[in-house]
Amino acid sequence: MSRTHIRDFHGDDLDQLVRLWGAVTDDAQAPIYSLAEVIASCQADHAIVAMRDQELVGAAVGRAAHAQGWIVFFGLAVPDPDGALAAGLLDALERRMAALGLAKLSALVPESQGLGPFTDNAFSVHRSVRYLERAMPVQRRELDTLKEVGGRILPRNLWRKVAGMTQEKTLLEERLVTPLARPDLAERFGVVPPRAVMLFGPPGTGKTTFARAVASRLDWPFVELFPSRLADGGGLAGALRSSFEAIADLEHAVVFIDEVEEIAAHRGGTPPSPTQGVTNELIKQVAEFREHDGKLLICATNFVRALDAAFLRHGRFDYVLPIGLPDADARRAIWSRYIPAEAVTRVDVDLLVEESDGLTPADIEYAARRASQDALARSLREDGADSVLGTTDYTRALAGTRATVSPEAIAEFTADIETLARL
Ligand SMILES: Nc1ncnc2c1ncn2[C@@H]1O[C@H](COP(=O)(O)OP(=O)(O)O)[C@@H](O)[C@H]1O
Ligand SMILES: [Mg+2]
Numbered sequence: 468m469s470r471t472h473i474r475d476f477h478g479d480d481l482d483q484l485v486r487l488w489g490a491v492t493d494d495a496q497a498p499i500y501s502l503a504e505v506i507a508s509c510q511a512d513h514a515i516v517a518m519r520d521q522e523l524v525g526a527a528v529g530r531a532a533h534a535q536g537w538i539v540f541f542g543l544a545v546p547d548p549d550g551a552l553a554a555g556l557l558d559a560l561e562r563r564m565a566a567l568g569l570a571k572l573s574a575l576v577p578e579s580q581g582l583g584p585f586t587d588n589a590f591s592v593h594r595s596v597r598y599l600e601r602a603m604p605v606q607r608r609e610l611d612t613l614k615e616v617g618g619r620i621l622p623r624n625l626w627r628k629v630a631g632m633t634q635e636k637t638l639l640e641e642r643l644v645t646p647l648a649r650p651d652l653a654e655r656f657g658v659v660p661p662r663a664v665m666l667f668g669p670p671g672t673g674k675t676t677f678a679r680a681v682a683s684r685l686d687w688p689f690v691e692l693f694p695s696r697l698a699d700g701g702g703l704a705g706a707l708r709s710s711f712e713a714i715a716d717l718e719h720a721v722v723f724i725d726e727v728e729e730i731a732a733h734r735g736g737t738p739p740s741p742t743q744g745v746t747n748e749l750i751k752q753v754a755e756f757r758e759h760d761g762k763l764l765i766c767a768t769n770f771v772r773a774l775d776a777a778f779l780r781h782g783r784f785d786y787v788l789p790i791g792l793p794d795a796d797a798r799r800a801i802w803s804r805y806i807p808a809e810a811v812t813r814v815d816v817d818l819l820v821e822e823s824d825g826l827t828p829a830d831i832e833y834a835a836r837r838a839s840q841d842a843l844a845r846s847l848r849e850d851g852a853d854s855v856l857g858t859t860d861y862t863r864a865l866a867g868t869r870a871t872v873s874p875e876a877i878a879e880f881t882a883d884i885e886t887l888a889r890l
Contacts, residue, residue, distance in 0.1 A: 469520050473555045475563075476514035476526070483523035484509065484516070491542035499575045499598065500539040508539050515559040517552055519545070527556040529564050529572070536564045538574040541584070553584030561588075604686045604719070612716045618690035625683035629676055630804050630828070631797020635790055638890065639677060642786055644684050647763060661785035662757040663764040665727075667771035667887070668790035669872040669880055671829030674767040675725055677790060681765065682721035690714060691723045694730040694745075703730065704748035711752045719761045727766040731778045746775050753783050771883050779887065787889040791880065792872060793828055795820050801828050805835030810856040819861050827871050838864035 476484070488505060492498045500508075508514065508530045517525035525547075528540040538560070547553050561572060574585060575598060582592060604620055605613060613619070629636060646653035646660040653660050666674040682689035692710055694703065707730075714720055724730075730745045756764055768774060771787070779787065793801060798820045806814055823831050838860040846854035872880075 471517050471519045471524065471552060471555070473515060473517050473559050476509050476516050476528075478510075480516050480523055480526075481506065481509070484514075484526055487523060487526055487542050487544050488540065490544060493579065498540075498577070499600075505540040513560060513563045515556055515563065517543075517556055525552055525556050527560040529560050531564060531567050531569060534568070534570040536567070536569045536572040538572065541574065547584075550584060550587050554588055557584060557588045605688055606718065609688075609717055612713055613688055613690075616690050616692075616710055616713045616717075618688040618714075618717070618720060620686075621679055621683040621689050623683060623686070625676075625680040628804075629673065629680050630800035631793055632673065632677075632790075633796060634794075635673075635677065635788075638788060639681060642788075642890075643681055643763065648685055650760075659785075660760070661763065662759075663753055663766070663784045665771070665774075665779065665784045665787045666765060666767045666790050667787065667883065668769070669792065669827065669876050670769045671827035671871045672790045672792060673828050674790050675723075676828070678721065678723045678725075678765040678767060681763070682723075685719070685721065685763075687719040687721050687763075688717065689723065690717075690720050691725065694724065694726070703742075703745045707745065707748050707752060711756060714756075714762070715759065717762070720763075722756075722762065722764045724764070724766045726768065728768045728770045728773045731766075731775050732773050733775055746778060750778055750783070753778075757783075771887050772879070781889075784889070787887055789880070789884045789888050791884075792825065792877070793831075795824075797828075798823050798826075798831060801831045802835065805832060805839075806861075807839070807856065813855065813857055814861060815858045818858065819865070822862065822865050825870050825872070825874075825877075826868065830868055830871055834861065834864045834868040837867065 485502065485506075488498075488502055505528055508528045512528070512530045514526065514528040516523050522544075524545045525543040526540060527538060530537050530539050541553075541556070543552060543556075545552070564572060572590075574590065576582060576585065582590075586592065626636075643661055643664060646658050650660060652658075666677060668674060679689060692707070694707075711722075714722055727749075730742060731749055732742065732746070753764065756762065766784070771779075799816060802816055802819050802823070803811065806816070823834070826834070839856060841864065842854070842856040842860045
Protein backbone atom coordinates (compact mmCIF):
# COMPACT_ATOMS: atom_id res chain seq x y z
CA MET A 468 0.00 0.00 0.00
CA SER A 469 1.31 3.43 -0.80
CA ARG A 470 2.26 5.84 1.91
CA THR A 471 -0.13 8.50 3.16
CA HIS A 472 1.33 11.92 3.53
CA ILE A 473 -0.20 14.52 5.83
CA ARG A 474 0.52 18.15 5.08
CA ASP A 475 -0.92 21.69 5.06
CA PHE A 476 -3.63 22.54 2.54
CA HIS A 477 -2.57 24.34 -0.67
CA GLY A 478 -4.79 26.27 -3.06
CA ASP A 479 -4.30 23.47 -5.64
CA ASP A 480 -6.11 21.04 -3.33
CA LEU A 481 -9.37 22.95 -3.53
CA ASP A 482 -11.02 20.89 -6.31
CA GLN A 483 -10.34 17.66 -4.50
CA LEU A 484 -11.41 19.06 -1.16
CA VAL A 485 -14.73 20.16 -2.63
CA ARG A 486 -15.21 16.66 -4.02
CA LEU A 487 -14.44 15.12 -0.63
CA TRP A 488 -16.87 17.49 1.07
CA GLY A 489 -19.58 16.42 -1.36
CA ALA A 490 -18.84 12.76 -0.80
CA VAL A 491 -18.98 12.81 2.98
CA THR A 492 -21.90 15.19 3.60
CA ASP A 493 -25.25 13.54 3.10
CA ASP A 494 -28.59 15.15 2.35
CA ALA A 495 -30.29 13.68 5.38
CA GLN A 496 -27.97 15.50 7.71
CA ALA A 497 -27.30 18.96 6.34
CA PRO A 498 -23.80 20.07 7.29
CA ILE A 499 -23.57 22.72 9.97
CA TYR A 500 -20.74 24.55 8.23
CA SER A 501 -21.54 25.24 4.60
CA LEU A 502 -19.02 24.56 1.86
CA ALA A 503 -18.48 28.31 1.53
CA GLU A 504 -17.50 28.48 5.21
CA VAL A 505 -15.16 25.51 4.87
CA ILE A 506 -13.44 27.02 1.84
CA ALA A 507 -13.10 30.36 3.62
CA SER A 508 -11.42 28.59 6.52
CA CYS A 509 -9.09 26.68 4.18
CA GLN A 510 -7.92 29.97 2.77
CA ALA A 511 -7.87 32.13 5.88
CA ASP A 512 -7.45 29.74 8.80
CA HIS A 513 -6.04 26.26 9.11
CA ALA A 514 -6.48 23.21 6.96
CA ILE A 515 -4.68 19.89 6.84
CA VAL A 516 -4.98 17.30 4.10
CA ALA A 517 -4.01 13.65 3.78
CA MET A 518 -2.60 12.69 0.35
CA ARG A 519 -2.09 9.24 -1.13
CA ASP A 520 -0.73 8.97 -4.69
CA GLN A 521 -1.69 12.57 -5.48
CA GLU A 522 -5.18 11.80 -4.27
CA LEU A 523 -6.69 13.77 -1.41
CA VAL A 524 -8.03 11.11 0.95
CA GLY A 525 -8.85 13.15 4.03
CA ALA A 526 -9.04 16.67 5.40
CA ALA A 527 -9.44 18.52 8.66
CA VAL A 528 -10.23 22.23 8.62
CA GLY A 529 -10.25 24.47 11.67
CA ARG A 530 -11.19 28.00 12.54
CA ALA A 531 -10.08 30.06 15.52
CA ALA A 532 -12.72 32.09 17.32
CA HIS A 533 -10.95 33.95 20.12
CA ALA A 534 -9.69 31.35 22.58
CA GLN A 535 -11.80 28.55 21.17
CA GLY A 536 -11.04 26.69 17.98
CA TRP A 537 -13.70 24.97 15.90
CA ILE A 538 -13.30 22.11 13.50
CA VAL A 539 -15.46 23.16 10.57
CA PHE A 540 -14.80 20.11 8.46
CA PHE A 541 -13.43 16.65 9.04
CA GLY A 542 -13.75 13.89 6.47
CA LEU A 543 -12.07 10.80 5.08
CA ALA A 544 -12.48 9.35 1.59
CA VAL A 545 -10.97 5.95 2.39
CA PRO A 546 -11.46 3.33 5.11
CA ASP A 547 -9.36 3.90 8.19
CA PRO A 548 -9.58 0.63 10.16
CA ASP A 549 -6.93 1.42 12.74
CA GLY A 550 -7.84 5.12 12.99
CA ALA A 551 -4.32 6.15 12.12
CA LEU A 552 -5.34 8.47 9.30
CA ALA A 553 -7.94 10.29 11.42
CA ALA A 554 -5.54 10.61 14.30
CA GLY A 555 -2.83 11.97 12.03
CA LEU A 556 -5.11 14.62 10.58
CA LEU A 557 -6.53 15.72 13.92
CA ASP A 558 -3.07 15.77 15.50
CA ALA A 559 -1.66 17.91 12.74
CA LEU A 560 -4.57 20.34 12.90
CA GLU A 561 -4.30 20.56 16.66
CA ARG A 562 -0.58 21.28 16.47
CA ARG A 563 -1.13 24.07 13.97
CA MET A 564 -3.90 25.63 15.97
CA ALA A 565 -2.16 25.26 19.32
CA ALA A 566 0.24 27.98 18.19
CA LEU A 567 -2.66 30.44 18.52
CA GLY A 568 -2.88 29.83 22.24
CA LEU A 569 -6.33 28.25 22.10
CA ALA A 570 -7.92 27.10 25.35
CA LYS A 571 -9.91 24.38 23.62
CA LEU A 572 -10.78 22.85 20.30
CA SER A 573 -14.42 21.96 19.58
CA ALA A 574 -16.34 20.11 16.91
CA LEU A 575 -20.02 19.82 15.96
CA VAL A 576 -20.61 16.36 14.58
CA PRO A 577 -23.74 15.24 12.69
CA GLU A 578 -25.58 12.41 14.40
CA SER A 579 -24.85 10.08 11.49
CA GLN A 580 -21.09 10.53 11.80
CA GLY A 581 -19.01 8.35 14.11
CA LEU A 582 -17.39 9.96 17.13
CA GLY A 583 -14.50 7.47 17.24
CA PRO A 584 -11.89 9.64 15.53
CA PHE A 585 -12.57 12.39 18.04
CA THR A 586 -12.81 10.34 21.23
CA ASP A 587 -9.66 8.44 20.21
CA ASN A 588 -7.96 11.80 20.06
CA ALA A 589 -8.99 12.78 23.59
CA PHE A 590 -12.09 14.82 22.68
CA SER A 591 -14.83 14.41 25.28
CA VAL A 592 -18.51 14.24 24.24
CA HIS A 593 -21.07 16.65 25.66
CA ARG A 594 -24.33 14.71 25.44
CA SER A 595 -26.48 17.42 26.98
CA VAL A 596 -25.96 19.92 24.18
CA ARG A 597 -28.34 20.65 21.33
CA TYR A 598 -27.52 22.68 18.27
CA LEU A 599 -29.61 25.73 17.29
CA GLU A 600 -29.38 28.05 14.34
CA ARG A 601 -31.38 30.83 12.72
CA ALA A 602 -31.07 32.04 9.15
CA MET A 603 -30.50 35.80 9.23
CA PRO A 604 -33.44 37.61 7.61
CA VAL A 605 -31.23 39.94 5.58
CA GLN A 606 -28.23 38.72 3.66
CA ARG A 607 -25.07 40.79 3.40
CA ARG A 608 -25.58 41.70 -0.25
CA GLU A 609 -28.96 43.28 0.57
CA LEU A 610 -27.68 45.61 3.28
CA ASP A 611 -26.90 48.55 1.00
CA THR A 612 -30.29 48.39 -0.70
CA LEU A 613 -32.04 48.15 2.62
CA LYS A 614 -30.23 51.23 3.85
CA GLU A 615 -31.01 53.12 0.66
CA VAL A 616 -34.75 52.56 1.04
CA GLY A 617 -34.72 53.10 4.80
CA GLY A 618 -35.82 49.54 5.57
CA ARG A 619 -35.09 47.69 8.76
CA ILE A 620 -35.64 44.48 10.62
CA LEU A 621 -38.17 44.91 13.40
CA PRO A 622 -38.09 43.17 16.77
CA ARG A 623 -39.42 39.62 16.60
CA ASN A 624 -42.19 39.96 19.16
CA LEU A 625 -44.39 42.73 17.70
CA TRP A 626 -47.16 40.35 16.72
CA ARG A 627 -47.51 39.08 20.26
CA LYS A 628 -47.57 42.64 21.52
CA VAL A 629 -50.72 43.53 19.57
CA ALA A 630 -53.23 43.23 22.36
CA GLY A 631 -56.71 41.79 21.74
CA MET A 632 -58.11 42.46 18.25
CA THR A 633 -58.61 38.72 17.94
CA GLN A 634 -60.81 38.94 14.88
CA GLU A 635 -58.39 41.15 12.95
CA LYS A 636 -55.44 39.09 14.06
CA THR A 637 -57.06 35.84 12.96
CA LEU A 638 -57.95 37.33 9.60
CA LEU A 639 -54.42 38.66 9.00
CA GLU A 640 -52.93 35.41 10.18
CA GLU A 641 -55.05 33.33 7.81
CA ARG A 642 -54.98 35.62 4.80
CA LEU A 643 -51.49 37.10 4.93
CA VAL A 644 -49.08 35.53 7.34
CA THR A 645 -49.67 31.84 6.77
CA PRO A 646 -49.69 31.82 2.94
CA LEU A 647 -46.55 34.01 2.87
CA ALA A 648 -44.68 32.24 5.63
CA ARG A 649 -45.64 28.73 4.47
CA PRO A 650 -45.71 28.78 0.65
CA ASP A 651 -45.61 24.97 0.68
CA LEU A 652 -48.85 24.81 2.64
CA ALA A 653 -50.46 27.54 0.51
CA GLU A 654 -49.61 25.60 -2.64
CA ARG A 655 -51.00 22.37 -1.25
CA PHE A 656 -54.37 24.04 -0.71
CA GLY A 657 -54.23 26.12 -3.86
CA VAL A 658 -54.06 29.39 -1.95
CA VAL A 659 -52.33 32.16 -3.87
CA PRO A 660 -50.14 34.16 -1.47
CA PRO A 661 -51.22 37.81 -1.38
CA ARG A 662 -49.07 40.54 -2.89
CA ALA A 663 -50.84 43.68 -1.76
CA VAL A 664 -53.44 44.55 0.87
CA MET A 665 -55.23 47.67 1.97
CA LEU A 666 -55.99 48.30 5.63
CA PHE A 667 -58.62 50.89 6.39
CA GLY A 668 -60.25 52.22 9.50
CA PRO A 669 -60.48 55.23 11.78
CA PRO A 670 -57.22 56.82 12.97
CA GLY A 671 -55.44 55.22 15.89
CA THR A 672 -57.01 51.78 15.58
CA GLY A 673 -53.72 50.05 14.90
CA LYS A 674 -53.20 49.93 11.14
CA THR A 675 -49.55 50.91 11.38
CA THR A 676 -49.17 48.60 14.36
CA PHE A 677 -50.58 45.68 12.36
CA ALA A 678 -48.40 46.39 9.32
CA ARG A 679 -45.30 46.33 11.51
CA ALA A 680 -46.52 43.25 13.36
CA VAL A 681 -46.99 41.37 10.08
CA ALA A 682 -43.40 42.20 9.04
CA SER A 683 -42.14 41.10 12.43
CA ARG A 684 -44.13 37.91 12.23
CA LEU A 685 -42.79 37.09 8.78
CA ASP A 686 -39.28 38.11 9.80
CA TRP A 687 -39.04 40.24 6.66
CA PRO A 688 -37.50 43.71 6.54
CA PHE A 689 -40.00 46.55 6.95
CA VAL A 690 -39.73 49.35 4.40
CA GLU A 691 -41.99 52.33 4.94
CA LEU A 692 -42.40 54.74 2.04
CA PHE A 693 -43.40 58.25 3.04
CA PRO A 694 -45.19 59.95 0.16
CA SER A 695 -44.68 63.37 1.71
CA ARG A 696 -40.93 62.83 2.10
CA LEU A 697 -40.29 60.94 -1.13
CA ALA A 698 -40.65 64.00 -3.26
CA ASP A 699 -37.93 66.28 -1.95
CA GLY A 700 -35.61 67.07 -4.78
CA GLY A 701 -37.34 65.54 -7.77
CA GLY A 702 -40.85 64.63 -8.80
CA LEU A 703 -42.94 62.40 -6.59
CA ALA A 704 -43.75 59.93 -9.35
CA GLY A 705 -40.06 59.47 -10.19
CA ALA A 706 -39.15 59.07 -6.52
CA LEU A 707 -41.85 56.44 -6.12
CA ARG A 708 -40.54 54.56 -9.14
CA SER A 709 -36.93 54.53 -7.94
CA SER A 710 -37.96 53.38 -4.46
CA PHE A 711 -39.85 50.43 -5.92
CA GLU A 712 -36.93 49.66 -8.23
CA ALA A 713 -34.57 49.48 -5.26
CA ILE A 714 -37.01 47.33 -3.31
CA ALA A 715 -37.08 44.87 -6.21
CA ASP A 716 -33.49 43.93 -5.29
CA LEU A 717 -34.54 42.66 -1.88
CA GLU A 718 -35.34 39.02 -1.45
CA HIS A 719 -38.12 39.73 1.04
CA ALA A 720 -39.82 42.89 2.25
CA VAL A 721 -43.02 44.24 3.70
CA VAL A 722 -43.48 47.61 2.00
CA PHE A 723 -45.77 49.99 3.85
CA ILE A 724 -47.42 53.16 2.57
CA ASP A 725 -49.40 54.94 5.27
CA GLU A 726 -52.09 57.51 4.50
CA VAL A 727 -52.06 56.35 0.93
CA GLU A 728 -55.05 58.59 0.11
CA GLU A 729 -52.51 61.43 -0.07
CA ILE A 730 -51.19 60.02 -3.32
CA ALA A 731 -54.11 57.92 -4.54
CA ALA A 732 -57.19 60.04 -4.04
CA HIS A 733 -60.02 60.33 -6.59
CA ARG A 734 -58.73 61.59 -9.88
CA GLY A 735 -60.42 63.24 -12.77
CA GLY A 736 -61.76 66.72 -13.23
CA THR A 737 -60.50 69.22 -15.77
CA PRO A 738 -57.80 70.21 -15.49
CA PRO A 739 -56.66 66.92 -13.95
CA SER A 740 -55.57 67.12 -10.32
CA PRO A 741 -51.82 67.55 -9.79
CA THR A 742 -51.52 64.16 -8.07
CA GLN A 743 -52.97 62.28 -11.01
CA GLY A 744 -49.54 61.44 -12.44
CA VAL A 745 -48.50 60.12 -9.05
CA THR A 746 -51.59 57.94 -8.73
CA ASN A 747 -50.94 56.56 -12.20
CA GLU A 748 -47.35 55.79 -11.28
CA LEU A 749 -48.43 54.06 -8.07
CA ILE A 750 -50.94 51.93 -9.97
CA LYS A 751 -48.18 50.97 -12.39
CA GLN A 752 -45.78 50.14 -9.57
CA VAL A 753 -48.36 48.00 -7.76
CA ALA A 754 -48.92 46.02 -10.95
CA GLU A 755 -45.17 45.52 -11.29
CA PHE A 756 -44.77 44.67 -7.62
CA ARG A 757 -47.41 41.97 -7.97
CA GLU A 758 -45.24 40.10 -10.46
CA HIS A 759 -42.77 38.94 -7.82
CA ASP A 760 -42.84 36.45 -4.96
CA GLY A 761 -41.72 37.01 -1.43
CA LYS A 762 -42.85 40.58 -0.89
CA LEU A 763 -45.97 42.18 0.47
CA LEU A 764 -47.26 45.71 -0.04
CA ILE A 765 -49.47 47.05 2.75
CA CYS A 766 -51.27 50.34 2.23
CA ALA A 767 -53.22 52.02 4.99
CA THR A 768 -55.83 54.74 4.89
CA ASN A 769 -58.22 56.50 7.24
CA PHE A 770 -60.37 57.51 4.25
CA VAL A 771 -60.94 54.48 2.09
CA ARG A 772 -63.85 56.15 0.29
CA ALA A 773 -61.53 58.92 -0.87
CA LEU A 774 -59.39 56.49 -2.82
CA ASP A 775 -59.32 56.38 -6.57
CA ALA A 776 -61.66 53.65 -7.80
CA ALA A 777 -59.12 52.29 -10.30
CA PHE A 778 -56.56 52.02 -7.53
CA LEU A 779 -58.84 49.87 -5.38
CA ARG A 780 -60.06 47.74 -8.24
CA HIS A 781 -59.88 43.95 -8.10
CA GLY A 782 -56.53 42.62 -9.13
CA ARG A 783 -54.49 45.34 -7.44
CA PHE A 784 -55.22 44.56 -3.80
CA ASP A 785 -55.92 41.00 -2.78
CA TYR A 786 -57.76 42.15 0.32
CA VAL A 787 -59.26 45.38 1.60
CA LEU A 788 -59.44 44.81 5.33
CA PRO A 789 -61.17 46.94 7.95
CA ILE A 790 -59.35 47.57 11.21
CA GLY A 791 -62.01 48.65 13.64
CA LEU A 792 -62.31 49.92 17.17
CA PRO A 793 -61.24 47.40 19.78
CA ASP A 794 -63.93 45.16 21.25
CA ALA A 795 -64.19 44.49 24.99
CA ASP A 796 -61.59 41.71 24.92
CA ALA A 797 -59.16 43.88 23.04
CA ARG A 798 -59.75 46.81 25.38
CA ARG A 799 -59.14 44.57 28.37
CA ALA A 800 -55.89 43.36 26.88
CA ILE A 801 -54.82 46.91 26.05
CA TRP A 802 -55.62 48.13 29.56
CA SER A 803 -53.74 45.23 31.09
CA ARG A 804 -50.73 46.16 29.03
CA TYR A 805 -50.57 49.69 30.42
CA ILE A 806 -51.66 49.19 34.04
CA PRO A 807 -48.54 48.34 36.05
CA ALA A 808 -48.52 44.81 37.48
CA GLU A 809 -48.26 46.26 40.94
CA ALA A 810 -51.55 48.17 40.53
CA VAL A 811 -53.61 45.74 38.47
CA THR A 812 -55.09 43.81 41.41
CA ARG A 813 -56.44 47.07 42.87
CA VAL A 814 -57.89 48.48 39.69
CA ASP A 815 -61.41 47.68 38.52
CA VAL A 816 -60.43 46.71 34.99
CA ASP A 817 -64.00 45.63 34.09
CA LEU A 818 -65.16 49.18 34.74
CA LEU A 819 -62.39 50.64 32.59
CA VAL A 820 -63.22 48.23 29.77
CA GLU A 821 -66.83 49.37 29.87
CA GLU A 822 -66.02 53.08 30.13
CA SER A 823 -63.57 52.96 27.28
CA ASP A 824 -66.07 51.64 24.74
CA GLY A 825 -65.66 53.73 21.57
CA LEU A 826 -62.02 54.61 22.28
CA THR A 827 -59.16 53.56 20.05
CA PRO A 828 -56.08 51.72 21.37
CA ALA A 829 -54.26 55.02 21.05
CA ASP A 830 -56.90 56.77 23.17
CA ILE A 831 -56.63 54.08 25.85
CA GLU A 832 -52.86 54.33 25.79
CA TYR A 833 -53.18 58.09 26.26
CA ALA A 834 -55.63 57.74 29.18
CA ALA A 835 -53.47 55.11 30.87
CA ARG A 836 -50.31 57.22 30.62
CA ARG A 837 -52.21 60.22 31.82
CA ALA A 838 -53.48 58.32 34.89
CA SER A 839 -49.95 57.17 35.73
CA GLN A 840 -48.47 60.64 35.34
CA ASP A 841 -51.19 62.28 37.42
CA ALA A 842 -50.88 59.70 40.19
CA LEU A 843 -47.12 60.13 40.27
CA ALA A 844 -47.47 63.91 40.44
CA ARG A 845 -49.99 63.58 43.26
CA SER A 846 -47.72 61.27 45.19
CA LEU A 847 -44.89 63.80 44.92
CA ARG A 848 -47.18 66.59 46.13
CA GLU A 849 -48.29 64.47 49.07
CA ASP A 850 -44.67 63.66 49.79
CA GLY A 851 -45.11 60.00 48.94
CA ALA A 852 -47.49 59.28 51.81
CA ASP A 853 -49.13 55.89 50.92
CA SER A 854 -50.26 57.28 47.59
CA VAL A 855 -51.14 54.52 45.10
CA LEU A 856 -52.37 54.27 41.54
CA GLY A 857 -56.07 53.31 41.70
CA THR A 858 -59.29 53.04 39.72
CA THR A 859 -60.22 56.68 40.22
CA ASP A 860 -56.96 57.81 38.61
CA TYR A 861 -58.06 55.90 35.53
CA THR A 862 -61.68 57.02 35.48
CA ARG A 863 -60.57 60.63 35.95
CA ALA A 864 -58.09 60.30 33.08
CA LEU A 865 -60.81 58.70 30.95
CA ALA A 866 -63.14 61.61 31.62
CA GLY A 867 -60.44 63.91 30.25
CA THR A 868 -59.83 61.79 27.12
CA ARG A 869 -61.68 62.78 23.99
CA ALA A 870 -62.60 59.91 21.67
CA THR A 871 -60.63 60.25 18.43
CA VAL A 872 -63.41 58.63 16.46
CA SER A 873 -66.76 60.41 16.45
CA PRO A 874 -70.05 58.50 16.21
CA GLU A 875 -70.44 59.87 12.64
CA ALA A 876 -67.04 58.49 11.72
CA ILE A 877 -68.04 55.10 13.11
CA ALA A 878 -71.19 55.17 11.01
CA GLU A 879 -69.11 56.00 7.93
CA PHE A 880 -66.69 53.21 8.73
CA THR A 881 -69.55 50.71 9.08
CA ALA A 882 -70.89 51.81 5.70
CA ASP A 883 -67.41 51.49 4.14
CA ILE A 884 -67.15 47.92 5.41
CA GLU A 885 -70.40 47.13 3.58
CA THR A 886 -69.40 48.69 0.29
CA LEU A 887 -65.61 48.50 0.03
CA ALA A 888 -64.20 45.77 2.26
CA ARG A 889 -62.88 42.63 0.58
CA LEU A 890 -62.09 39.85 3.00
N1 LIG B 1 -53.98 46.20 19.55
C1 LIG B 1 -53.20 47.12 20.14
N2 LIG B 1 -52.63 46.85 21.31
C2 LIG B 1 -51.89 47.75 21.95
N3 LIG B 1 -51.60 48.96 21.47
C3 LIG B 1 -52.12 49.29 20.29
C4 LIG B 1 -52.94 48.39 19.55
N4 LIG B 1 -53.32 48.98 18.41
C5 LIG B 1 -52.76 50.20 18.43
N5 LIG B 1 -52.04 50.40 19.55
C6 LIG B 1 -51.32 51.62 19.93
O1 LIG B 1 -52.11 52.73 19.54
C7 LIG B 1 -51.33 53.72 18.90
C8 LIG B 1 -51.86 54.05 17.51
O2 LIG B 1 -51.82 52.90 16.70
P1 LIG B 1 -51.48 53.00 15.14
O3 LIG B 1 -51.11 51.66 14.70
O4 LIG B 1 -50.52 54.10 14.89
O5 LIG B 1 -52.90 53.38 14.54
P2 LIG B 1 -53.27 53.80 13.04
O6 LIG B 1 -52.09 53.48 12.18
O7 LIG B 1 -54.47 52.98 12.72
O8 LIG B 1 -53.57 55.24 13.08
C9 LIG B 1 -49.90 53.21 18.87
O9 LIG B 1 -49.18 53.81 19.93
C10 LIG B 1 -50.04 51.73 19.12
O10 LIG B 1 -48.95 51.23 19.85
MG1 LIG C 1 -50.98 54.89 11.15
